[in-house]
Amino acid sequence: MVKWGRLITAMVTPFDEELNVDFEAASSLAIKLVEEGSTALVVTGTTGEAPTLTEDEKINLYKIIKDSVDVPVIAGVGTNNTKITIENAKAAQEAGVDGLLVVTPYYNKPDQDSLYCHFKKVAESVDLPIMLYNVPGRTGCNILPETVEKLAQIDNIKALKEASGNIIQFAEIIKRVPGDFLVYSGDDSMLLPAMSIGCYGIVSVASHVVGPEMKEMIDAFISKDTEKAKEMHLKLLNIFKNLFVIANPIPVKAALNLMGVNVGGLRLPLTEARENVLKILREDLNELGKI
Structure with a gap:
């Protein structure tokens, strides 16, 4: 069983005023998250705006976050191109991460047999533990339970973000x-029911x-x-609801x-939150005593 703990944060990628990656802020944020209860961090996932990051930015993030915290760092490496996903996975492994998050291929809509072949090929290319990521609302592609069952037999496929x-x-x-295959919720509002x-x-x-509160729950x-x-x-x-009132991670x-x-x-292609969203968030944060 992988030792990633129960509260994994999918980290945002901080940017400076010119929208360059702010590596110092990323390090500080990672430390804050771990202090507040995160047991592992996903870097360069959807929340980290991975589609807009360069390969060098991703590698530097992995190295800096690894140096900043004492919990596992999981790299988001999935694309809708198996060859590129493997290249990403190998580069992340070389950078020293502890695991890989691999999303279902988006847009090209592989069937279940194709999904199995894709994930198997990626798993065979690296030694790191892999977490599958199923998010059909974003990808248009759903891993069915029987396919997860087959993939769970592959030695280094250890978990699923559902x-x-x-x-x-x-x-x-x-x-x-x-029993040693870990299923994680990918929706905050689904955590307790799941x-x-x-x-x-x-x-x-x-x-x-609300990391401390989630740990308490x-x-x-x-x-x-x-x-x-x-x-x-x-x-x-x-x-939980209002952090997804528009596209994550806005x-x-x-x-x-x-x-x-x-x-x-x-x-x-993401833009900053408008006043109607900020108003909702201010109300929530005030109610929770966060501002």
Whole structure:
């Protein structure tokens, strides 16, 4: 079983005023997240604006974050091109990361047999543990439970980030995979319901903002204090929802900036949050005592 813990944060990539990667701010943010309960960090995932980062920027981020924190660093390396995904995976491994997050190929819509072949080929190219990432709302491609079951037999495919939003699919996957294969929620609002059927933890966006509270909720559930876990879930529900009121990571970057954690703006094709979104976030952050 991989030792990535239950609260993994999918990190934003901070930019300076010229939208260059702010490596010093990235290091500071990583330290903050770990201090607030994150047990591992995903770097250059969707939340980290990976499609707009250069290869050199990604490698430098891996190295700097690895040097900054004492928890596993997982590199987002997936694309819709198997050859490029393998190149990314090898480069991340050489840079010293601890694991890989590999999203389903987007746009070209491979069928289930093709998905199996894609992930198998990537897994065979590296020695690192791999977390599959299923997010059909973004990719137009859904890994079915039977395909996850087959992929879980491959030695270094160790986990799944499941962001389908389908609790029945969640349950079917957990029913099919071996006990040492970890299934993580990819949706903050699904964490507690998913843990009730055997989900191990979360790859989170909201932990940028409410990391200590999420750790408290997870700990309460694990210690069988389900009433407290429920109360925490309901307390955090608005921020879970509103961090996705428009495309991630627009709201979470806005929330961090409102909290005084300067992570800068976004690279096109994403643009900064408008006033209607900022108003919602201010209300949520005030209610939670964050600003």
